[in-house]
Amino acid sequence: MADSKQRTVFFVSESTGITAETLGHSLLSQFPHIDFTYHQRPFVDSVEKANNLFDEINQVAKDKRYKPLVFATMPEYKINRILQKANCYYYEVFESILDRIGKDLHTDPKRESGLSHGLINEKSYDARIDALNFTLKHDDAMVLKTLGESDVIIIGVSRSGKTPTSLYLALKFGIKAANYPITDDDFDKEELPQVLLDNRHKLFATSIKAKRLHQIREKRRPNSQYSSLETCKSEIKKAQKLYEKYGLKPMDVTSQSIEELAAQIVRKLNLKISKDTLI
Amino acid sequence: MADSKQRTVFFVSESTGITAETLGHSLLSQFPHIDFTYHQRPFVDSVEKANNLFDEINQVAKDKRYKPLVFATMPEYKINRILQKANCYYYEVFESILDRIGKDLHTDPKRESGLSHGLINEKSYDARIDALNFTLKHDDAMVLKTLGESDVIIIGVSRSGKTPTSLYLALKFGIKAANYPITDDDFDKEELPQVLLDNRHKLFATSIKAKRLHQIREKRRPNSQYSSLETCKSEIKKAQKLYEKYGLKPMDVTSQSIEELAAQIVRKLNLKISKDTLI
Numbered sequence: 001m002a003d004s005k006q007r008t009v010f011f012v013s014e015s016t017g018i019t020a021e022t023l024g025h026s027l028l029s030q031f032p033h034i035d036f037t038y039h040q041r042p043f044v045d046s047v048e049k050a051n052n053l054f055d056e057i058n059q060v061a062k063d064k065r066y067k068p069l070v071f072a073t074m075p076e077y078k079i080n081r082i083l084q085k086a087n088c089y090y091y092e093v094f095e096s097i098l099d100r101i102g103k104d105l106h107t108d109p110k111r112e113s114g115l116s117h118g119l120i121n122e123k124s125y126d127a128r129i130d131a132l133n134f135t136l137k138h139d140d141a142m143v144l145k146t147l148g149e150s151d152v153i154i155i156g157v158s159r160s161g162k163t164p165t166s167l168y169l170a171l172k173f174g175i176k177a178a179n180y181p182i183t184d185d186d187f188d189k190e191e192l193p194q195v196l197l198d199n200r201h202k203l204f205a206t207s208i209k210a211k212r213l214h215q216i217r218e219k220r221r222p223n224s225q226y227s228s229l230e231t232c233k234s235e236i237k238k239a240q241k242l243y244e245k246y247g248l249k250p251m252d253v254t255s256q257s258i259e260e261l262a263a264q265i266v267r268k269l270n271l272k273i274s275k276d277t278l279i
Numbered sequence: 280m281a282d283s284k285q286r287t288v289f290f291v292s293e294s295t296g297i298t299a300e301t302l303g304h305s306l307l308s309q310f311p312h313i314d315f316t317y318h319q320r321p322f323v324d325s326v327e328k329a330n331n332l333f334d335e336i337n338q339v340a341k342d343k344r345y346k347p348l349v350f351a352t353m354p355e356y357k358i359n360r361i362l363q364k365a366n367c368y369y370y371e372v373f374e375s376i377l378d379r380i381g382k383d384l385h386t387d388p389k390r391e392s393g394l395s396h397g398l399i400n401e402k403s404y405d406a407r408i409d410a411l412n413f414t415l416k417h418d419d420a421m422v423l424k425t426l427g428e429s430d431v432i433i434i435g436v437s438r439s440g441k442t443p444t445s446l447y448l449a450l451k452f453g454i455k456a457a458n459y460p461i462t463d464d465d466f467d468k469e470e471l472p473q474v475l476l477d478n479r480h481k482l483f484a485t486s487i488k489a490k491r492l493h494q495i496r497e498k499r500r501p502n503s504q505y506s507s508l509e510t511c512k513s514e515i516k517k518a519q520k521l522y523e524k525y526g527l528k529p530m531d532v533t534s535q536s537i538e539e540l541a542a543q544i545v546r547k548l549n550l551k552i553s554k555d556t557l558i
Contacts, residue, residue, distance in 0.1 A: 027377055
């Protein structure tokens with residue numbers, strides 16, 4: 001059954017398992033024709049837990065009659081050695097690269113767990129939480145007068161993905177991301193509020209295809225005026241007119257994920273990312 | 280200057296660069312005595328962009344008189360080959376493991392970019408956004424009557440990290456995470472609201488050290504009754520009493536990061552994580 005199209009995958013770590021999971025998912029996304037089932041096994045930080053997981057992996061191999069895939073980040077040798085012997089395809093994500101870096105930098109790695117996603121640097125961690133609080137406070141144009149303190153202000157019509165992107169930027173990068181929905185009030189005046197114009201260099205304008213916007217809004221308020229394709233088309237057109245008035249070049253977000261959009265924003269505005277403020 | 284304690288690092292990708300960045304950060308966290316400066320270079324998806332980056336890397340190597348470190352996820356050979364020749368320590372994060380997986384699974388990887396963090400599966404992507412909207416709506420006990428639809432309800436005193444953790448769970452895993460701050464009203468009644476008790480199996484109780492809570496609240500409302508060490512101590516004690524009444528075992532969040540707490544919650548409640556709902 002070695003060629004079965006169904007596979008069990010374990011993400012294993014002495015700590016959160018975020019790294020093993022992120023890399024494992026990325027690698028396996030290169031095999032879209034195979035159906036993977038994922039299991040997280042974080043905080044495997046003792047010989048006893050490693051032995052239990054060893055048994056679990058072997059049991060899966062026996063029951064399913066094919067070897068599971070195991071992605072592990074195990075800076076400490078002791079636990080790594082136990083899992084390596086399980087009946088699985090074992091990928092130690094750190095191993096080969098960690099040693100190479102050590103050689104390249106002429107220094108030994110610490111080989112301690114919890115260094116990357118733990119609460120190591122309280123000050124920069126708190127800064128990330130501060131950014132998140134700022135973003136929550138400045139979501140959906142709730143507060144305008146302190147908008148100048150933001151790192152970026154995402155603008156666009158209602159329901160075009162501004163809020164999730166802002167939250168992602170804050171949580172992941174510690175970026176103070178505000179957002180402003182362009183609504184009837186702005187369309188009627190045919191201008192953007194002064195506080196936005198005062199922070200023009202921080203504006204990130206977005207556009208979206210009417211069909212997709214209609215689809216998103218329908219889920220929110222089915223069969224409403226707000227969600228009708230006609231309203232969506234009209235708002236998008238008026239927003240475009242406003243962008244042109246101020247020379248703003250919008251980015252089409254229709255087929256972009258939050259992560260892709262966030263990466264674009266960081267790049268375009270050349271935003272600073274603290275080394276400790278990464279998820 | 281090969282042993283300089285200051286190093287420039289590039290995270291390079293044809294797509295968002297999230298994987299290169301996550302793994303690169305984790306690996307470099309094992310060298311805490313070295314001071315790294317990070318640069319993100321996402322969407323390097325053409326020969327022209329690769330050539331520009333090639334020049335940039337070489338310029339850094341020349342100016343700083345030591346080689347920068349480059350972490351790259353480059354499933355396509357063409358661009359990878361250009362960057363490999365730059366004057367740097369080049370770590371292709373996918374390379375060795377991707378080939379091994381292909382061999383182990385008896386199938387070739389697709390070698391396409393944007394498969395892991397793009398908007399590939401619209402349905403599961405939308406589910407993640409739905410989870411985020413649910414979490415925003417059920418933050419801070421704003422809505423109680425639909426609490427039963429949540430996957431987890433985090434409870435604890437005000438400002439103990441419930442909101443960031445809930446948002447992280449929603450954004451990263453597509454988990455509907457509500458949270459409920461235990462306040463004076465509950466303390467006075469000496470009981471938790473019925474809607475929480477009806478969803479007891481979804482409750483995740485948190486505790487925190489008074490000194491840390493005091494420190495967090497001081498930033499929010501300096502020199503207030505709310506932030507005083509005395510109030511913090513008293514609230515924590517009363518919350519503990521409520522937990523005991525209902526047989527809830529709280530987790531101490533004092534020295535845990537959002538990521539660590541989220542991983543603990545997923546593990547303890549054995550929450551299901553969709554394969555497409557990962558940041």
